[in-house]
Amino acid sequence: MNVIDLNCDMGESFGAYSLGMDARVMKHISSANIACGWHAGDPLVMNKTVKLAVENHVGIGAHPGFPDLLGFGRRNMACTQEEIQQYIIYQIGALNAFCRVHKTRLTHVKPHGALYLEAVENETTARAIARGIMALDPALYFVALAGKKGETMRCMGEEFGLKVVYEAFPDRAYTPEGTLVSRKQPGAVIADPGEVAQRALDMAKGFVTTVDGSTLELSVQTLCVHGDTLGAVNLVKRIREVLKANKIKVMPMGKGA
Amino acid sequence: MNVIDLNCDMGESFGAYSLGMDARVMKHISSANIACGWHAGDPLVMNKTVKLAVENHVGIGAHPGFPDLLGFGRRNMACTQEEIQQYIIYQIGALNAFCRVHKTRLTHVKPHGALYLEAVENETTARAIARGIMALDPALYFVALAGKKGETMRCMGEEFGLKVVYEAFPDRAYTPEGTLVSRKQPGAVIADPGEVAQRALDMAKGFVTTVDGSTLELSVQTLCVHGDTLGAVNLVKRIREVLKANKIKVMPMGKGA
Amino acid sequence: MNVIDLNCDMGESFGAYSLGMDARVMKHISSANIACGWHAGDPLVMNKTVKLAVENHVGIGAHPGFPDLLGFGRRNMACTQEEIQQYIIYQIGALNAFCRVHKTRLTHVKPHGALYLEAVENETTARAIARGIMALDPALYFVALAGKKGETMRCMGEEFGLKVVYEAFPDRAYTPEGTLVSRKQPGAVIADPGEVAQRALDMAKGFVTTVDGSTLELSVQTLCVHGDTLGAVNLVKRIREVLKANKIKVMPMGKGA
């Protein structure tokens, strides 16, 4: 594989509240996951972020979350399958309107925060999301966790006939079994920029070095990066440079082989 | 003219809160203005209401409002033109997703409550709405107040190239100048069902009897009816019967001549 | 024991949305659990409901819930202990302001919906609630589930030095172990008004007939009744009549022996 996608959460500002360095990081990524006004984002922010993505030739994805602005969508909510399905459809539809205004198309859907984590853990949640996407637009890519831990999420997507895109996290440690080391464990998040960039390259090539030093194959099509601080933005630039130096092209989902 | 549309606000329930007799009134109308989750409605209600409209061959319109669930969108908010435009796009997009899920198309947009009243009074608001609809989908009908009072709203819609649909209120008294009598005045709302049905027929024929007893020409393509009580639903049935008896066809916007 | 309290959830309307028959049921109960504007209720409703309680000599309690109006506070949210504690304080404080306006005092706190159920299941949640009440006003009664199942909730309250009031549900079936039969089981909710009234009397006397027909001692100080339908209101009247006929006084929490 010589193509990889770099995806980043975008459009998380809300009214007078500003979050993220969207204008800076948009230059270096290939896919933007844009908040849809429930856990973050608002119509003005969505419009502005879609415009920015179009200007930078960045693929646009919906980043739906729980109806919990106060908790930034990071707290699990015991919603029914029906609720999650319709919440997903609502949010994708709202973002899609801004894509239409800017003469572009929605590329993908990546659940946000607790909704993503629930989809990883819980078949019902993964099914609700996949069903919602399928009912609305079967052409949308469904971003799901790569590796063993992401099996439920990916299988649900594939069961519903969705095009599933496998995602990995270059700044997160992996167990020898190919699951993410829990954030509660020391060393779960990798801070050294050089190491993260090298891991990104490894992942783009299809493997990851796990916490015990062994090498594990990992099928990956998109890498999750961050844009909330200047340091994070610089890291994305560095990842992109390392990928380029190693002849890996950075392209939006679906544009690669 | 031998065709008229009957439009009614629908889908105004929210979570555990139920409002309106949607299932009953849907049988008798030709267009449903569906709340989009801001001043009323939620994704489950929207999905259910779109489904109900499709089953009853009723045209579907977005009914966007101010971000004021607590005030049911009935209180004016001093939003900027940019805010109103993007709020409109967001809400129409969200409802449109449910139309796509149910393999149908959105027909029209009718602003709700204070947003409608502001569009009548205020050129800036009318322009923001028209601009939002135009940016998103120029094929959508824009419902605007018939008569002299509605001139600003209609002109703004037409200036932006929208297909404007003229709306009248059979249960509201009109001045000899063709404006609605203020709700603060006695006699502003007509309670007698027979009288309302007769006025609906008159309006479908292109005129209205004003408060001084004179007859005024009024170009009307859609009549606003209500479905919040059993009495209201019976009144819609009666209007429909009177129209039928007088060979006026009830059809969704754009389906008539 | 010859005294019992009848408590009922009140003030659950919101803006244009009306819920419950507060004015009718308030005549027959002795304690009102008033929603605080998060999962239900709003400042106008709170003001009106407190006024109604005062007029009917009914004890006033705060009924705080999760920040989830869309889900009516019935969906568990994975909040931290700190979050729950501060949410509780905020909501009690808001309701207390209306008590001050109406020259009365708050009597008790009863968590609503999913927050109540979580407090029953989860020591951390029960502790957060107890800690919040204690920090704000140690004189407030803490309503907690009677019987074996409610042990965690009651112990947490008592550990923090709160005055805990034991609550039972006359319309719910109990297991021989003294826990509520799950709502997913058939027969979990008792529909027959006569039977419910008899069970209320039994509970006021300190026992309950369980699903296997055996008699179980149950220490109870307040009975939860409902006011959402005309049938429910009539049932409260009947319970009150049966209690009176059996010389059980109905009095607000803390007013009895």
Added chain:
Amino acid sequence: MNVIDLNCDMGESFGAYSLGMDARVMKHISSANIACGWHAGDPLVMNKTVKLAVENHVGIGAHPGFPDLLGFGRRNMACTQEEIQQYIIYQIGALNAFCRVHKTRLTHVKPHGALYLEAVENETTARAIARGIMALDPALYFVALAGKKGETMRCMGEEFGLKVVYEAFPDRAYTPEGTLVSRKQPGAVIADPGEVAQRALDMAKGFVTTVDGSTLELSVQTLCVHGDTLGAVNLVKRIREVLKANKIKVMPMGKGA
């Protein structure tokens, strides 16, 4: 007069969204206007901000606003008098709970943003606010605009028997009539820190230099300062130094002569 109060809006963060340099500016002011969770703020932020104020011996005031988080309370909403009154009571009550938790008392109420501006322009709004404060706690100070423009607001407060505190803005230009120059006019906001500090001193002494260079008497008890940027915080420090150098004591409302 040798005493003045410096008040600043505080506690405007919300969930994951951070706003203002509260910890820095709290050291230099004497009164904090704390957001109450409607236009800004949340229970955790309120708790933390009250604690911070207590630690810094800063007077605590409620800063209630319209129910418009999306607009940060800066957009006028056409609420009724009854609505504004109850909204005020709710918000003050919620903040007061955190004061109780931290063993302190609420000192004052200052309406936020559009609610303040409406109270200046509109007698009905000013009356609703004054009535709400009076109904809840007549001991609370009511912060109202000094000068001719603030007459309506101050009179309403005094009519209801409230202790009104006159507020001026050192960084805003005043007309010879003693009203604020509209923000739409050039020169409405004074940028030079030295000039603002000098004006603060003048105001503390009871006068202001107006846009035409004349000197106008202005009865002032509190000065509004800002803490949203590092520059703003430095300006507050400078104002405080200039006041100290001129033997003007900075003290919370009600603590001075």
